[in-house]
Amino acid sequence: MIKSFAALERLTREKIAGGEIPNLVAIMPSDRRIMEAIAKATESVICRPILIGPEPLITKAIAEAGADPETLEIVAATDATEAVKKAVPLALEKTPAFLLKGNMPTRDFVEVLLDGENGFRSGRAILSHVGLVQSDHYHKLMFITDGAVNPEPDATRKIEIIRNAASLAGKLGIDRPKAALLAAVEAIYPAMPVTMEAAAIAKMSDRGQIKEAVIDGPLSFDVAISEEVARSKGVTGSDVAGDTDIFVGPTFDTANGIYKALVQYGGAAGAGAIVGGKVAAVLAAAVDGPENIYNSLLLGALLSLAR
Amino acid sequence: MNFIKEPIKSSDQIIATARELGAAGRKKMVAVAGAQDVDVLGALASARDEGILEATLFGDKAVIRELAEKNGIDLAGFVIVNVAGAAAAAHEAVKMASEGDADVIMKGFVSTSALLKTVLAREFNLRTENTLSHTAVLGLPGYHKLLSITDGGMVVRPDREQKKQILENAAMVCRALGINPVRVALSGGVDKAYESIPHSTEVMHFIDEFASAGYTDVVLQGPLTLDAATSKEIAARKGIDGPVVGEADIYLVNTIEECNIITKSLINFAGAIFAGVIVGARVPVSLVSRTDTMTNKKASVSIACLIAEYYRSLDERGTA
Numbered sequence A: 001m002i003k004s005f006a007a008l009e010r011l012t013r014e015k016i017a018g019g020e021i022p023n024l025v026a027i028m029p030s031d032r033r034i035m036e037a038i039a040k041a042t043e044s045v046i047c048r049p050i051l052i053g054p055e056p057l058i059t060k061a062i063a064e065a066g067a068d069p070e071t072l073e074i075v076a077a078t079d080a081t082e083a084v085k086k087a088v089p090l091a092l093e094k095t096p097a098f099l100l101k102g103n104m105p106t107r108d109f110v111e112v113l114l115d116g117e118n119g120f121r122s123g124r125a126i127l128s129h130v131g132l133v134q135s136d137h138y139h140k141l142m143f144i145t146d147g148a149v150n151p152e153p154d155a156t157r158k159i160e161i162i163r164n165a166a167s168l169a170g171k172l173g174i175d176r177p178k179a180a181l182l183a184a185v186e187a188i189y190p191a192m193p194v195t196m197e198a199a200a201i202a203k204m205s206d207r208g209q210i211k212e213a214v215i216d217g218p219l220s221f222d223v224a225i226s227e228e229v230a231r232s233k234g235v236t237g238s239d240v241a242g243d244t245d246i247f248v249g250p251t252f253d254t255a256n257g258i259y260k261a262l263v264q265y266g267g268a269a270g271a272g273a274i275v276g277g278k279v280a281a282v283l284a285a286a287v288d289g290p291e292n293i294y295n296s297l298l299l300g301a302l303l304s305l306a307r
Numbered sequence B: 001m002n003f004i005k006e007p008i009k010s011s012d013q014i015i016a017t018a019r020e021l022g023a024a025g026r027k028k029m030v031a032v033a034g035a036q037d038v039d040v041l042g043a044l045a046s047a048r049d050e051g052i053l054e055a056t057l058f059g060d061k062a063v064i065r066e067l068a069e070k071n072g073i074d075l076a077g078f079v080i081v082n083v084a085g086a087a088a089a090a091h092e093a094v095k096m097a098s099e100g101d102a103d104v105i106m107k108g109f110v111s112t113s114a115l116l117k118t119v120l121a122r123e124f125n126l127r128t129e130n131t132l133s134h135t136a137v138l139g140l141p142g143y144h145k146l147l148s149i150t151d152g153g154m155v156v157r158p159d160r161e162q163k164k165q166i167l168e169n170a171a172m173v174c175r176a177l178g179i180n181p182v183r184v185a186l187s188g189g190v191d192k193a194y195e196s197i198p199h200s201t202e203v204m205h206f207i208d209e210f211a212s213a214g215y216t217d218v219v220l221q222g223p224l225t226l227d228a229a230t231s232k233e234i235a236a237r238k239g240i241d242g243p244v245v246g247e248a249d250i251y252l253v254n255t256i257e258e259c260n261i262i263t264k265s266l267i268n269f270a271g272a273i274f275a276g277v278i279v280g281a282r283v284p285v286s287l288v289s290r291t292d293t294m295t296n297k298k299a300s301v302s303i304a305c306l307i308a309e310y311y312r313s314l315d316e317r318g319t320a
Helices: A005-017 A032-043 A055-065 A080-093 A106-114 A155-171 A193-206 A221-225 A227-232 A252-265 A290-306 B011-026 B038-049 B061-070 B086-098 B112-120 B160-176 B198-211 B226-230 B232-237 B256-270 B294-319
Strands: A023-027 A048-053 A073-076 A097-101 A128-134 A142-145 A178-182 A214-219 A246-248 A269-275 A281-283 B028-033 B053-059 B079-082 B104-107 B133-139 B147-150 B182-187 B218-224 B250-252 B273-279
Touching (some): A023 A290, A032 A048, A048 A055, A080 A106, A106 A269, A106 A281, A142 A155, A142 A252, A155 A193, A155 A269, A155 A290, A252 B256, A281 A290, B038 B061, B053 B061, B053 B086, B061 B079, B086 B104, B086 B112, B133 B256, B147 B160, B147 B256, B160 B182, B182 B198, B198 B218, B273 B294
Parallel strands (some): A023 A097, A142 A246, A178 A214, B053 B079
Antiparallel strands (some): B133 B147
């Protein structure tokens, strides 16, 4: 079971050593942070990069990062939208491959992926976002979902979001992960629809209707992360409280805020991915430094080989 | 005149300013509803020791004394009024504030809903046009000013009008902290409006409507993610700029869950110091919870005292 990004790096290297080197199709890798991460991953033989975007911007970023231009293939695109449109077919063709979203608003990227035309989507499977966080304040990796794709998921969609996150966790060796449906409280109140919905999904989980994860909710954030708080608030008999793997936000504004809070202010290490498509798409968020982008590349490489 | 000259920028400054207020002879009187609560008594005693407040304790006198003794809390200087039952304690505390003899109402051993129902009872004339809302003022290590986030406690899913009132309430808290102008980021998982995201387009409608309300000291921008709202550097990577970017005083969120969960993320993972207060009535309502640290508790009662002082300064200006 992977509990840290260091362990993720070891696992990814093992997979690569036993097989192929994944192709990285990088969209708009047009600043130093992103290029440093790509250069490091390339030198470490984590991936073989193809860089897509306006050539002058990419060349400048390569120079700023002090990367070796010889190892980096460039495909010119006039802007971000064109870059995504060129990137998706390339990634589908060059298996094993994964996408990296560089300098463009994540939502702009997601809207292109959601558009059925480009072939990124896999049948009727939903796309969702998972933020991975490793913090000194928690004993294992946190999977925070969905911070980018589904703005206000209903119960059906939340279950799919959990399945997507559980599938990702499975590829990191976490079997039947524990998912917390987050709310403001842990009691169930008819006047708070979020708590009613969470309770219903948790009941479905209890009855074995959702096999991929152990789900409980509603749980407040502090109960989800701390057994001690759970006890003090009288939450007993929960298999999830205090030991959550997957943190499900009631809205994507919430999940987005958690990731930012932990990475920007909590000094946590992070990574992000859009999952559920034919290939993995990992993210370089504006809040992420080169280390986090490197983590995302490790994640993308692993996912491209674990398929 | 407001007592505060410079904007308050940290939780320590909140407590220090409340102390100065006390030292300047403007100590606030706190009416406690159901004072048989060890966390409340501890917070009050500590704040009293620093000269921040005076208090009148309504509740079960015998239990209050017993709790204080058992936990080594000194009740010196507090007036204790023996009242039987939570409802009566709430009634008496609110009545004291209503008659102008208390500046702050504090929740003790009484349910929040029962206390607030009493605060809103017409006979006490403490209600305003606005809904009651909870404002959490966070001292956030790594951010250069205080960040108020609202509403994580009262209104489950505010409509546009309630959201406007929640914002007005939080802006009042910021004014009481000497902040001018008050920069407000409307929350989102994105930094611009998208048709596919109802929250984000609603934010644009909200901003348009609020602009016509004519506030001269409130600046709005949104939707903004937490990182763009509080960091110019990160926002610049996204190509985003504006009057609130990197300078938000208030993060106005869409739902009670969003507020509660983001606040807890910042407290548990980023060491944020939390001071909460319920605003929207003519007196602030202070509440502390068992899980608060002593600093949190002291900051919470301090902020209530500063708000009370601000209300008083408005009254003085009004009658001058």
